[in-house]
Amino acid sequence: xxxxxxxxxxxxxxxxxxxxxxxxxxxxxxxxxxxxxxxxxxxxxxxxxxxxxxxxxxxxxxxxxxxxxxxxxxxxxxxxxxxxxxxxxxxx
Amino acid sequence: xxxxxxxxxxxxxxxxxxxxxxxxxxxxxxxxxxxxxxxxxxxxxxxxxxxxxxxxxxxxxxxxxxxxxxxxxxxxxxxxxxxxxxxxxxxxxxxxxxxxxxxxxxxxxxxxxxxxxxxxxxxxxxxxxxxxxxxxxxxxxxxxxxxxxxxxxxxxxxxxxxxxxxxxxxxxxxxxxxxxxxxxxxxxxxxxxxxxxxxxxxxxxxxxxxxxxxxxxxxxxxxxxxxxxxxxxxxxxxxxxxxxxxxxxxxxxxxxxxxxxxxxxxxxxxxxxxxxxxxxxxxxxxxxxxxxxxxxxxxxxxxxxxxxxxxxxxxxxxxxxxxxxxxxxxxxxxxxxxxxxxxxxxxxxxxxxxxxxxxxxxxxxxxxxxxxxxxxxxxxxxxxxxxxxxxxxxxxxxxxxxxxxxxxxxxxxxxxxxxxxxxxxxxxxxxxxxxxxxxxxxxxxxxxxxxxxxxxxxxxxxxxxxxxxxxxxxxxxxxxxxxxxxx
Numbered sequence: 001x002x003x004x005x006x007x008x009x010x011x012x013x014x015x016x017x018x019x020x021x022x023x024x025x026x027x028x029x030x031x032x033x034x035x036x037x038x039x040x041x042x043x044x045x046x047x048x049x050x051x052x053x054x055x056x057x058x059x060x061x062x063x064x065x066x067x068x069x070x071x072x073x074x075x076x077x078x079x080x081x082x083x084x085x086x087x088x089x090x091x092x
Numbered sequence: 093x094x095x096x097x098x099x100x101x102x103x104x105x106x107x108x109x110x111x112x113x114x115x116x117x118x119x120x121x122x123x124x125x126x127x128x129x130x131x132x133x134x135x136x137x138x139x140x141x142x143x144x145x146x147x148x149x150x151x152x153x154x155x156x157x158x159x160x161x162x163x164x165x166x167x168x169x170x171x172x173x174x175x176x177x178x179x180x181x182x183x184x185x186x187x188x189x190x191x192x193x194x195x196x197x198x199x200x201x202x203x204x205x206x207x208x209x210x211x212x213x214x215x216x217x218x219x220x221x222x223x224x225x226x227x228x229x230x231x232x233x234x235x236x237x238x239x240x241x242x243x244x245x246x247x248x249x250x251x252x253x254x255x256x257x258x259x260x261x262x263x264x265x266x267x268x269x270x271x272x273x274x275x276x277x278x279x280x281x282x283x284x285x286x287x288x289x290x291x292x293x294x295x296x297x298x299x300x301x302x303x304x305x306x307x308x309x310x311x312x313x314x315x316x317x318x319x320x321x322x323x324x325x326x327x328x329x330x331x332x333x334x335x336x337x338x339x340x341x342x343x344x345x346x347x348x349x350x351x352x353x354x355x356x357x358x359x360x361x362x363x364x365x366x367x368x369x370x371x372x373x374x375x376x377x378x379x380x381x382x383x384x385x386x387x388x389x390x391x392x393x394x395x396x397x398x399x400x401x402x403x404x405x406x407x408x409x410x411x412x413x414x415x416x417x418x419x420x421x422x423x424x425x426x427x428x429x430x431x432x433x434x435x436x437x438x439x440x441x442x443x444x445x446x447x448x449x450x451x452x453x454x455x456x457x458x459x460x461x462x463x464x465x466x467x468x469x470x471x472x473x474x475x476x477x478x479x480x481x482x483x484x485x486x487x488x489x490x491x492x493x494x495x496x497x498x499x500x501x502x503x504x505x506x507x508x509x510x511x512x513x514x515x516x517x518x519x520x521x522x523x524x525x526x527x528x529x530x531x532x533x534x535x536x537x538x539x540x541x542x543x544x545x546x547x548x549x550x551x552x553x554x555x556x557x558x559x560x561x562x563x564x565x566x567x568x569x570x571x572x573x574x575x576x577x578x579x
Contacts, residue, residue, distance in 0.1 A: 026535055027542050027550075040302050043547070047301045047328050048515055067332035068312075070305035 012061070013082050019056050020078065024049055035078040050075055057081065063088040096266065096292060102285075103314070104143045104297040111292070114151060121152025122221075124212025125183060128203045132157040132221055133228055134182035137202075138277075139163045139172070139190050142297050145208050146276050147285060149185045152208075154248075157221025158182070159228040161243070162277040165190045166546050173197035175241050179231050179436055185211075225249035231436045232279055234377040237478040239492030243436030244377045253429040254380045255286045257401045261384055262318070262345060262371065266292035269342070270318040271310055273301040273325065278486070279377050280349050284320055304328050308335070315342040319368075322350035322485025326357055327515045336364045349373040349381075350485025351517040352473055358394035372397050374473060378445060379430040379457055382406060383471055396470040404428030406471065408463050418467045421474050424459040431457045479570070481510030483518050486548045493551065496544040497522060500537060502530035505560045508551065509574040522551035523573045525560050532556045 013035070024044050025033060031042065039045045045053065053075050054065045063085060074084040097112035109117065130136060136153045138160050140146040146162075153160040161179050163172065165186070176184065176198050183203040186194045191206035198204055205211050223229075229251050231243040258264070270288055272295055274281030288295040296314050301307065307329065310316060321329075326348065329335060346361065346368045353361075353372060361370055369387035374397040376382065383406060385398030400406040407415050408422040416422045427449055434440030440455065449456040462474040481488040490508040497506035505525045510518035522541075526532045534554035541550045555576060561569040 027539055029539065046547070047304055048324070050303050051328055051331055064333065067329075067334040067338075068305045068308045070332065071303045071309070072306065074305070075303060 009082060009086055012085050013078065015060065016078055016081050016085075019053075020044070023052060033078070035082075037077055038072070039075075039077055040072060053081065057085060061085050061089060099266070099292065100294050101289060102144060102147050102295045102297055104147075107144055109144055109147065111289075114148065114289070117148040118151035118155050120212040120215070121148055121185075121208060122155035122212070123215035124205075124208075124210075125152065125156040125158060127212060127215055128183055128205075130156055130158050130182045130203070132223075134158045135161050135179045135231055137161045137163055137176055137179065137181040137184045137198075139165050139167070139184060139186040139194055140276075141165050141187070142272070142276050142281070142299050144297075145185075145187065147295075147297070149208055150276070150282075150285065151289075152211075153185075154223070154229060155221065157223050157227075159230055161231045161233070162282060163233065164275055164277040164546065168544060168546060169193050169197050170544075171241065171546075175233050175243070176202065178241065179233075179243055223248055225252075228433075232282070232377050235480070235487050235489045235492065237480055237489055237491070239489040239495060242438075245433040245436050246380075247433060250380075250430055250432065251286065252290075253403065254401075255283065255290045257403050257430070258283060258287050258381060259291045260402045261386075262287075262347070264288075264291045264293055264318075268293035268317045268345075269296060269315055270294070270320065271296045271298070271307070271314070271316040272320065273298045273307065274320060274322070275300070279380050280320065280322075280375065280485075283380060301325050301328070304332055308332070308338070311340055311343060312338070317342050318345035318347070319343065320347045320349070323348065323353050323357065323517050324484045324515055326353065326361055330357065330360050330364060340365065340368075343368045345369055345371070347371040347373055349375050351482040352395075352397070354514075355394045358390060362391060374398075374471070376459065376461075378432045378459075379426055379428070381430065382424070382426055382459065385470070389470065393466070393470050396466070396472050398470055400426075400428075401430075404430060408465060408471075418465055418469075421462050421464045423477065424461055424463040424471070426457040426459055427454075431455060479509075481508070481518050481520055483510065483513075483516050483520055484548050485517065488520060488549050493520065493522060493541065493545065493549055496541050496549075497524055497537065499544065500532075500540050502527050502532060503537075505568065507560055507568045507570055507573055509570055511574055513552075516552070519553065520549065520551040521553045521555065521573070521576075523555050523557055523560055523576070525557045 100108045101111045101114045102109045136158045138149045181202050184194050184198050185205050229248045230246045233241040233243050236242045272284040276282050370390045372385040374382050383398050405427040410416050410422045445458050446455040460477045465471050493508040494506045503524050504527045507523045511521050513519035537554045561572045563569045
């Protein structure tokens with residue numbers, strides 16, 4: 001199966017934001033999270049949060065994530081997660 | 093400091109300090125502190141994240157003849173204020189990020205320095221204060237079972253002894269490159285710095301355990317030889333795809349402390365990283381390190397924390413203070429030059445955790461933890477004597493979390509328990525009941541806790557009950573609550 005799971009880039013952005021809001025952000029209702037905001041520096045996720053994000057990306061988009069890819073460059077903000085997913089779906 | 097002044101002592105992100113630079117910077121800070129009027133034996137609080145400034149501050153304070161008091165910069169204002177007052181800090185070294193909170197929390201008498209680069213600039217380097225073994229070197233705060241912070245007092249002799257003992261059993265050399273993601277405000281993290289500087293090894297310092305991929309990159313690219321960790325770190329790393337296929341030829345040393353590693357995790361670490369020696373250890377702030385399992389025993393006794401560290405003695409006692417034999421559970425007792433002098437500001441003679449030792453001048457440490465040993469003398473942790481929770485390798489006093497919950501209007505009763513959790517060691521579960529006519533929202537209560545407490549103390553689960561279950565005497569039935577899991 002090589003069919004691409006999930007929808008367009010815009011859908012990914014909406015889904016990633018919803019996942020972060022449901023799982024991490026409900027603890028900080030006053031935070032207005034921008035797509036480029038640093039999730040680690042803002043204290044929204046920690047190392048366990050990265051693991052949860054990776055599991056979500058793997059299961060929802062069928063994208064296998066290697067250990068060394070779980071960096072701030074790839075998972076540090078909504079923008080970077082969307083970019084990472086798009087890149088992996090284009091060239092898995 | 094080291095025989096190789098041009099070797100890198102500490103790396104933090106893109107910046108690094110050689111031993112010679114660390115030496116020079118520490119002298120500058122010491123001169124600056126002297127200029128601020130910080131006298132011999134006075135306490136200087138360090139409210140700094142893991143970075144070069146924290147490293148320079150530790151050695152600068154010591155060189156000024158003062159004692160350092162490391163405080164995690166995520167500490168909430170009310171607790172920070174209690175600690176700064178308790179230790180009567182003469183100065184607080186912080187950064188711009190924490191300067192505002194520090195200014196509110198510190199006494200007007202304390203000098204606040206929010207940029208240590210400005211400290212001692214242009215001052216003539218002093219000769220350095222001649223401190224000797226019995227002088228105070230550090231006061232490190234730990235949570236007591238009632239939740240109030242207690243300052244463990246450690247002398248130069250205490251600290252240099254422990255550092256040498258650790259260097260000896262970990263067989264550390266100047267070729268080691270240790271990756272420290274543990275906070276330097278925490279004894280286990282602080283000793284990574286102290287041992288590396290003492291033996292001339294290189295410390296690679298991270299702000300914390302953030303993105304796991306970053307740690308894998310560092311292990312490879314920075315040719316890390318040693319990774320000190322707590323169970324949560326091991327659990328996260330083992331959950332990653334691909335770790336088992338990595339060579340990591342430089343990694344020779346893994347250590348665990350802070351909380352015990354479950355046996356399946358020990359086995360999994362050994363299978364995934366078979367070439368690295370795994371040291372299972374146990375310690376507490378009151379003496380820093382108590383025991384370690386020689387790595388050759390890790391496969392045979394994966395649930396043991398081993399034997400006393402070199403130069404010290406441990407044994408297990410019953411309630412009457414008599415030593416017990418193999419297999420019998422009792423309190424672990426600790427004897428050696430690493431035992432603290434007492435808690436800051438309290439009479440050591442009245443301190444329950446210290447007891448007269450073999451000699452009239454000697455004090456031994458009651459660990460407060462129940463242990464047993466096997467026929468060969470290897471130690472096994474059984475349980476804590478108090479109800480402290482260990483989550484993410486850090487101690488959490490249920491009382492402290494309960495007080496935060498009680499501070500929320502409408503909470504009548506609150507009981508906080510630790511529940512075994514595969515990633516955290518123990519998860520923190522809070523059980524509350526409301527005042528009549530009040531509706532409590534678990535999410536709102538968790539947010540309230542997040543605003544009042546450090547992140548590792550925030551309950552993972554809040555359960556609202558109409559009434560909390562009680563035992564015959566009317567006390568809250570904590571055992572029953574610990575059995576109520578996610579529902």
